Amino acid sequence: MxxxxxxxxxxxxxxxxxxxxxxxxxxxxxxxxxxxxxxxxxxxxxxxxxxxxxxxxxxxxxxxxxxxxxxxxxxxxxxxxxxxxxxxxxxxxxxxxxxxxxxxxxxxxxxxxxxxxxxxxxxxxxxxxxxxxxxxxxxxxxxxxxxxxxxxxxxxxxxxxxxxxxxxxxxxxxxxxxxxxxxxxxxxxxxxxxxxxxxxxxxxxxxxxxxxxxxxxxxxxxxxxxxxxxxxxxxxxxxxxxxxxxxxxxxxxxxxxxxxxxxxxxxxxxxxxxxxxxxxxxxxxxxxxxxxxxxxxxxxxxxxxxAGSALKAQEMKVDGGLAKIIDKKVPHRNTPILPPGALSKNSFAKKCTGCQLCVSVCPNQVLRPSTDLMRFMQPEMSYEKGYCRPECGKCAEVCPTDAIHLVSLAEKSSTQIGHAVFIVENCVAVKDGVECGNCARHCPAGAIKMIRRSEGDKSSPQIPSVNVERCIGCGACENLCPARPFSAIYVEGHERHRMI
Incomplete structure (x- = not known):
């Protein structure tokens, strides 16, 4: 029995x-x-x-x-x-x-x-x-x-x-x-x-x-x-x-x-x-x-x-059904992007066990295991297939170690996990001479506005200007940027998150 x-x-x-x-x-x-x-x-x-x-x-x-x-x-x-x-x-x-x-x-x-x-x-x-x-x-x-x-x-x-x-x-x-x-x-x-x-x-x-x-x-x-x-x-x-x-x-x-x-x-x-x-x-x-x-x-x-415990939108693959879209490549980031609630790079590294539960449940496909030896298999964010939507908190809800602390959606929308960086030579407005503004239209924080590349020249293409104090690092701009294989705008992570 x-x-x-x-x-x-x-x-x-x-x-x-x-x-x-x-x-x-x-x-x-x-x-x-x-x-x-x-x-x-x-x-x-x-x-x-x-x-x-x-x-x-x-x-x-x-x-x-x-x-x-x-x-x-x-x-x-x-x-x-x-x-x-x-x-x-x-x-x-x-x-x-x-x-x-x-x-x-x-x-x-x-x-x-x-x-x-x-x-x-x-x-x-x-x-x-x-x-x-x-x-x-x-x-x-x-x-x-x-x-x-x-x-x-x-x-x-x-x-x-x-x-x-x-x-x-x-x-x-x-x-x-x-x-x-x-x-x-x-x-x-x-x-x-x-x-x-x-x-x-x-x-x-x-x-x-x-x-x-x-x-x-x-x-x-x-x-x-x-x-x-x-x-x-x-x-x-x-x-x-x-x-x-x-x-x-x-x-x-x-x-x-x-x-x-x-x-x-x-x-x-x-x-x-x-x-x-x-x-x-x-x-x-x-x-x-x-x-x-x-x-x-x-x-x-x-x-x-x-003692130790005490211390402690699915992407379309074709354009109009005619031209195949090249997959995006991961940009080089000096600092990895950690999900809202991770608080800081050091805090997250000490608490995360790399169980992959948050990676499995992420509906936006922005979490994936790190390849860095010091943080090997611990999750980090990248925006080739989606971006961190302000209304989603699945990763924090399922984290068993509280490495990703569950916060309210209002707090998440006010947490700066990184900031956007613009690469002018990758922008389609500069390379192809077409109007775009996709990053500014889809920024949920309103941190991007379009300005003329040459001030006072109305024929000059419009390019994005990032307000780094307002940007929360959600990655909507990077994900929805039409430039391939590297986006013209990407997110650089912060070692310590802060409220804005």
Whole structure:
């Protein structure tokens, strides 16, 4: 029964969190957005004390159920492992292996160092929630959107608008490659050995593993009833049951309950562990050094993390159906553009985990993962396919770490995230001698006005003049500029946002 309950809850969490990354309409987040906010790393970066206390207590009472129920990357590994067992027709295929404590602790130290130093790219690579977010948004979302477009195609011909098509494109090739490599590595490890990634690489698994070592409820083996048949050990995807010594490595056990149903001698149970005495004193003495080291590592890590938390219009492709329009290229920006609510470059870099949730839900297609090494995979804005509309706040609504702080639409319209820069040699009015004024007509802040290039000469072409004090950096001018491949006007980001 415990195993069935765990499987149902895990499936619900896995499907719902996946939908958060697949839903390009943003409607699912109103109901399921809280599932992203209770993930360990987002809660840590958001300094969400209530969630962190809940997860620590959950682990202290029941063991690492977070890893087997709430974490989408962990559940994905279980699904892959389950399929592997069905194809190989081997239900009992796992064996006990010793823990790689040194590797786990080294990865944990790297993660904590990156957390303190604000190296978001390293955190994004090691965070299990962010890793799954990249897999879902880069590998699954295009397939989902392509299927949606097929339905939209047939619905349109049936005079139905239940579906609408959306553009399928790769927002960042490096991030796509990393997502693909991450998936392949985790797939191979899970296919062959179950929870290898969770118990050797994942820093969240290591942190919670040290807590689960002292959990109140544990899976325990009754040595008097045990016949050493090894069925429980062969069912353990965490490879943590040493049936020879009738012991379990609780730092790796994810409380999946698979071992409970496999025992035919009623020798293994999920029971309260408090108040019980060790039956084997020699075994206790042999493991005392390891236990002390584990306790010290956990306390040190918890102290470091606590201290760190305290500090912390779809574009038309043809012109009149006659001439094909050349795609715009990304201009060079000295400072990246961050969405309203990010506050500043440093603040955003320290809080963002690069989970890609905001990139997936952005209806204007202005967010995409950064390729800068210091901010690798963290979102930044660019306006080739759209601009940041004043009436939209989807990215802030879904951000689980509050890296993009949710502000009112009035505040957003008054937040200066950058300013427009005019490149006179790119302007069609200068190059082709035609009247344009597209940037001035569509500027929502009224920061652009058209002036004669040569003052007093009425035959001189009109070019835009930007009031940088009034410009909010929304990118409407850059996006709607007809110049190709580079716009005649582009937005330069600000390191620190300000109200105007």
């Amino acid at each position: 415990l195993r069935k309950i765990r499987q149902i809850l895990a499936l619900v969490f896995f499907v719902c969190i996946t939908l958060l990354f697949l839903d390009f309409t943003g409607t699912v987040h109103a109901w399921l957005g809280w599932m992203a906010k209770i993930q360990f790393i987002p809660a840590l970066f958001a300094v969400n004390t209530a969630v962190l206390v809940f997860l620590f207590l959950l682990t202290f009472i029941f063991g690492r159920v977070y890893c087997s129920v709430i974490c989408p990357l962990g559940v994905m590994q279980d699904v892959i492992s389950r399929i592997s067992g069905m194809r190989k027709k081997k239900k009992n295929r796992f064996t006990y292996s010793t823990a790689y404590f040194y590797l786990r602790n080294i990865v944990l130290v790297i993660f904590v160092a990156a957390f303190f130093l604000g190296i978001g790219s390293v955190v994004a690579l090691l965070s299990p929630y962010s890793s799954y977010g990249r897999i879902a948004s880069n590998l699954l979302a295009p397939v989902w959107q392509f299927g949606n477009n097929i339905l939209a195609y047939f619905a349109e011909r049936a005079d139905s608008y239940a579906f609408y098509s959306t553009e399928v494109w790769i927002k960042s090739l490096p991030t796509f490659i990393i997502a693909l490599v991450t998936f392949v590595v985790i797939f191979i490890l899970a296919w062959r050995n179950g929870r290898t990634y969770c118990n050797t690489i994942c820093p969240v698994g290591t942190i919670l593993g040290y807590i689960s070592k002292f959990s109140l409820f544990k899976v325990e083996i009754d040595s008097e009833k045990c016949k050493n048949c090894r069925l429980c050990s062969m069912q353990c995807k965490a490879s943590c049951i040493d049936i020879k010594n009738h012991s379990i490595d609780y730092t790796r056990c994810v409380s999946c309950m698979n071992c409970l149903d496999s025992c035919k001698h009623d020798a293994i149970h999920y029971v309260p562990s408090f108040g019980k005495k060790k039956k084997d004193n020699e075994q206790k003495e042999a493991k005392s050094v390891e236990t002390d080291n584990s306790r010290r590592t956990f306390l040190t890590t918890a102290a470091l993390i606590s």
